[in-house]
Amino acid sequence: MKFIWGKKELTLMIIPGANRRTVRIKLPQSSLYIVPSVILLVLIGFLVAIHLMNIHFRETKDTMQQTFDGQERQLVDQITLKDSELEQLQNNLIDLSQQADDFKGKLEEIKKLNHVVQLMSQTGGTSKNSQPSGVTTDVGGEDVPVSSEQVSQMVTDTKQDLTSLVGDINVLLADLTESESKLQEAERIREITPTLWPIDSHTITSDFGVRRDPFTQKPTMHTGIDFDGELNDPVYATAAGKVIEAGYDDQHGNHIIIDHSRGLQTEYMHMNKLLLRRGDTVVKGQKIGLVGTTGRSTGTHLHYEVHRNGVQINPYPYLLTNRKGDR
Structure with missing residues (x-):
């Protein structure tokens, strides 16, 4: 290939080799300046494009790095928070x-x-055997993380x-x-249940059972227990219940009968004074009268009876407590 210079145009000859036809291309002389200028402009445009691409890449990289850093910090904060919550x-x-x-x-x-x-x-x-719960006290030791x-x-x-x-x-x-x-x-x-002693004195002058009558001297059935006592000593209800009889007759003198339900009744005889009336409600240990010698009596005492289903029984087995304060 060779150039042939003329006045206003250039001839570009392309000689491919032997036995080949020579190619001639005529170019205006101004192309000698235009072509390099175009090539130079293309190179400059390419370089500018590469530069702009680098700038855009760096900006994109910086933006992605900032985003990544922010996400990383957020993730670290979340992990720290989760660790704290897990520990709590x-x-x-x-x-x-x-x-x-x-x-x-x-x-x-x-x-x-x-x-x-x-x-x-x-x-x-x-009873059931049981082991007391252990009491633990933190006194130190190796700091070993707890596993899941x-x-x-x-x-x-x-x-x-x-x-x-x-x-x-x-x-x-x-x-x-x-x-x-x-x-x-x-x-x-x-x-x-009538378990109290009816007076403070525990001296029994006549037991329950067959005895010689103090008036007739004949064998008779003594249906209660006689307690020795001083005049006007307090008499107590031996169990809670309701007064079903309170009055006087020649045999019993001043007397009170208390119904305790379940078929049990108690009777208190020969009292000097009654402190209750028929229909009154009585609590266990309540003072109901005063010791005396009214009715068929030879001296100051309390005649005490226990009735079960209407039959007088021996009161002694029911005398379980030694003080009126014990219920």
């Missing part, structure tokens, strides 16, 4: 587990109390403990309700 949950779980242990100890104490209540109500309940398996096991154990506690509480509440009912019934029976 673990601490709460430990507290809950310790509270469950403490509650089990209290529940054992309530069970023991319930056993006492059962004994008081004479239910014949049997250990936390999971603690959750399982605590859940089982709480489930067991709920079951124990339900059973205990039922037992307490039954024991309370039995205890109330036992207390009611105790109040209406």
